[in-house]
Amino acid sequence: MSIAGTRVVRVEDQKLITTGGTYVEDLRGDALTGAVHAMFVRSPIAHARITSIDTSEALAAPGVIAVYTAADIDLPPAPVDPVTQSWLADGVVRYVGEAVALVLAEQRYQLADAAELIDIDYDPLEPVSSIDAALADETLLFPEHGSNVMQVNGKEFDEKTFDDCEVVVTRTIVNQRVAPVPLEVRGAACTWGDDGRLMVWLSTQNAQIARTVVAAGLGVGEESVRIVTPDVGGGFGAKVGADPEVVALGWAARHSGRAIRWTETRSENLTSMTHGRAQQNTITIGGRRDGTVLAFRLEVVQDTGAYPRLPFLPILTELMASGVYHFPRVETASRAVATNTAPISAYRGAGRPEATAAVERAMDLFAAEIGMDPGEVRKANFIAPEEFPYQTPTGASYDTGDYATALDRVLEAGGYADLRAEQARRRASGDPVALGLGISSYVEVTAGDDSGGEGGRVDINPDGSVTAYTGSSPHGQGLGTSLAMLLSDQLGIPLDKIAVRHGDTDEVPKGIGTFASRSLQMGGSAMRLAADQVIARARELAANMLEASPDDLELNVDQGVWQVRGAPASSTVTWAQLAERAGEGELSADEWYDEGAPTFPFGAHLAVVEVDTLTGKVELRRLIAVDDAGPVVNPLAFRGQRHGGLGQGAAQALLEVMNYDPDGNPTTATLADYSFISATELPDFELVNMETPTTRNLLGVKGIGEAATIGSTPAVHNAVVDAVAHLGVRHIDMPTTPVRVWQALGDARKAEAK
């Protein structure tokens, strides 16, 4: 009987919820005995010239081993096309939190005292603290580049695009900057061995890419760097690869000859780790009064922060611009501009949530303009099931989908008609607590990267157990359990005899890692290939042992034995017996899967909110979701990914924003000010099942890591606006905090009075 599709308690959990994981900071190996501690001294000012740095007093402080600045580090800067980024700020600081100096001390507590003794003089420059300020191009972050615009994409718009439309709505909306806030902040430890190799323990989502980044930064060959990933307490995209700090630490370890440990503080994490989203999007939607959309235009301005770390973000937003809709005409363009704020990088969805947020707000604005139900407008424009594979005007090739069924299922599960009736009753009675319904229909892309494949290796051990190695990098998702379940089904070996390993570049030299919700479809398919190979070899071996033809042999997966088809049950051979007989490496296969094409999970969400129209406070009452990512391997892990995604997506709609004041100072630099969401603010999620397989990988699966985040943000956002639509409100930018709702209500009243 197949175990895939049944709820399996994650093998990772017992350790995580009892003794706790082993994170970088917990490591106590011989290699780190006597390691010194590191701390980065960071800029307190958004934009300034560094006129002098005096480290003499700090160097004389107790326990201090070294203080390094850009002047010490003899490495070329990192290319962040079209500019470069120094490993420590060199001459100019470009955001509050940029690393300026690196202090090493024997004890961790000595670092904070020593850091206060470093005397850095700054000559302030005009701060560029917003997208608008950046576009003005009056103050430049990189004068040598000649503009704050780092990247431009897209064709010129056709002025006739909306000519045949009866109704055209246009609006600029903000997809605000948010902080990833992983439970485990960034951390690393490193040491150079006697063999001339750098060993780095790193909290990362992909050891192999981190190795590439670190080796390139240090100017050494990849064979000279070994990365080991202990347990990782969350990444959300912001721990892809290795941040510049890691290269600086590797350099410092070489220069000082000491092993080094580094863990950042929570405030440091909030201001210096990359942030996500940060787009300003102008949407224009036009069509007929019967609900047919004829044209859609999306103009993206991406805030890159101080250094353009991830050029593909706005490109991905453009790619997914038209969402689940068959729009006859779609136009997109994007610009990416640098500002004096923390750099922007991947964050749960990375470019796709922004596209969904834009098109789903556009659909609601269009529906409101023509006075039609937002669900009906969506149904009038969905790509039909028979149109798949569907080529979008922006160049995406959707694999499979049934968007209307997904929407029908959530509306039915939520009791949409009754909810609308309740809303009408409240409006008619003048109830100050308004009810709002928000719909989002979404499609996203998983494994959409061009990084080409994933690795998987399966070894049958002499005792018949399995050790599998994946190039993916699970860090909380439960992928280890899912991969073990797939192997168990394929090999007939029980779960408790399968160990899945990852994250040590010496053990798994080739791998891509965990991001873009790619791990199951890519890593899982690689594992399937490797197990196929092992089975093929085992068949030969078992045939030999049972003196039968390989063609007559079958693997009885229920009992985990090889047997001759039609022969008595006694003539079988177990995996352990095979392994005993097998030569070194004979029952082992290391495969690379690179056939897989991107897949397109989809779904529909319905959010129900109550808005206190006297105070502006929003309460999320219900969140009903279809998240279709194809066949489900472990429903428990699948549900976990949806729950986390729904909460994180709702948080962006309601609460979260990383704010900077006009001088470029972060004003949400502690968890007292940065409003991440907690269980108290969330309802029980209502999950509706739907499974539409893909043909684009060996397992038929799509990714689920980011889908629910992508769908829930616009659903909740639309619900808030819908709640107060009858009071004249058409849009409120996210996060829809109480004060914003209250101000929108006030503005609508004023507009009506005119």
Added chain:
Amino acid sequence: MIPAQFSYRRASTVDEALSVLAEHGDDAKLLAGGHSLLPLMKLRLAAPEVLVDIAPIDELRYVRADDDGVAIGAMSRYHDLHRDTVLREHAPLLAHVAGSVGDQQVRHRGTVGGSIVHADPAADLPAAILASDGVLVARGPGGERRVPAAEFFLGPFTTPLEPDELVTEIRIPRQTGLGWGFEKFTRRAIDWAIVGVAAVGRSVGLINMAGTPLRARATEEALANGASVAEAAELAAEDTNPPDESHAPPDYRRHLARVLTARALDKAAVPA
């Protein structure tokens, strides 16, 4: 997040604590629950040379009813107050407010005395004690003195306590039978109030509407003069000076004060 160096002293009795304070004066700081002080020290916004840990002083952990009302030991934890049957009977507003501070961890560590002397205008208990006409009992080298809550909160984080004094007790006039209402407006459950209103009978205390907790005097006077709750609540923001933050500008806070005062007074109109 490592504080500057300090020396640590531990006091098990009020007398011990007072003698350490007498010895070190301004350089010493009392550590009760630590939920305000320790974050400030870790951010290096506070750097006391001597930290006097008074958590072991069990003699200040009590709630007693007497002829005048209720006496609350300053080292009582929020959780103690929330669960205390005597307080629930005689000053139910305070028991309720104590149960809404922070989260479980905070309520098991944070002390009522610590909250009072920290005098954070965004804190819940000071406004509730102010609305309750509470009196604070302080001890110093010269003996004991009583300061009405109305005279205790001088400004943000500022009180008339001398460096060698310690608040030992909070006295609350008996509120048996009086209705009460508490409205705390937050973005999230664990947040400090953007604005809060604590009402007991016809007394109204405001949270976060100025540099100190305030009484909504205009509202109280209007009620005394026969105004309706709705009319009186419209005056709740008079003579306030709310802080300006991007998520809550002053005009919004004034509006909230009016709305929440009406809600709190409506609840308080129902006798307990």
